[in-house]
Amino acid sequence: MNKNDAIINPVKGKKTPYLSPVAVMVSSQTDIDMLCNLTSLCDAYARTLMMSKVHIGYDSATDFSVTGPVVGAPYAVMLLETLVAWGAQKIIFLGWCGAISHKVRIGDIIVPTGAVIDEGTSRHYHADEGDIARPSPDMVQKTKDHLKESKTAFHEGVIWSTDAIYRETREKVRRFQTEGVLAVEMELSALFTVGKFRNIEVGGLLIVSDELSTLKWQVGFKDERFRQSRVALLERIDSLCQTLLQTQP
DSSP, rough: OOTTSSSSSSOOOOTTOOSSSSSEESHHHHHHHHHHHSSGGGGGEEEEEETTHHHOOOOOOOOOOSOOOOHHHHHHHHHHHHHTTTHHHHHHHHEEEEEOOOTOOTOOOEEEEEEEEESSSGGTOOOTOOOOOOOOOOHHHHHHHHHHHHOOOOEEEEEEEEGGGGGGHHHHHHHHHHHTEEESSSEEEEEEHHHHHTOOOEEEEEEEEEOOSSSSOOOOOOOHHHHHHHHHHHHHHHHHHHHHHHHHO
């Protein structure tokens, strides 16, 4: 596949801000607000990026960027491509997911080691439906090490990425349960695929917001454990980004 054959490409214009090598993509606006308040990003420069915003930290305390909100594989990839064109080389995606495995519950944290491709965007980057897209092994290892050092419990394993939340059928859930898939979300298989295509490092962190493992939808968006896990993880994003910055070549 010719990477240079596209008619429209992400570009860095004269007035485009330069990004630090490390960027965080966040699915929820609530989590973006919380993360900005936990760091000096609340005072950082921000600009509109498509239907989202990018918050850019330039000082020594917060020299990474945060972008979001992010919903769905096509839009996530549009943002990712732009962040890469603007200078990002290591990207962490922070999102919510629905538990499929009976071992995973609302409020649990997952470090994805792969994502089943059940969305359409990855196919345009030379990946096939049903394949498993993989994150950067180094990003996965550093994320796991960081969580262990802070004594934060987590699961690790393959998740399922779909375009259609209203077509998460019982048949599919049962099949993915037999294959050991932990949870379902909408963006990561495309982000992992494009990370490989663009030769940049992409990793992910997911928090379980709801459960489908019993084939009935159990909502946990207002669950106190879900809220506490989000706060705990957001409090660690800053130090994880600093670790990733220190390992830049």
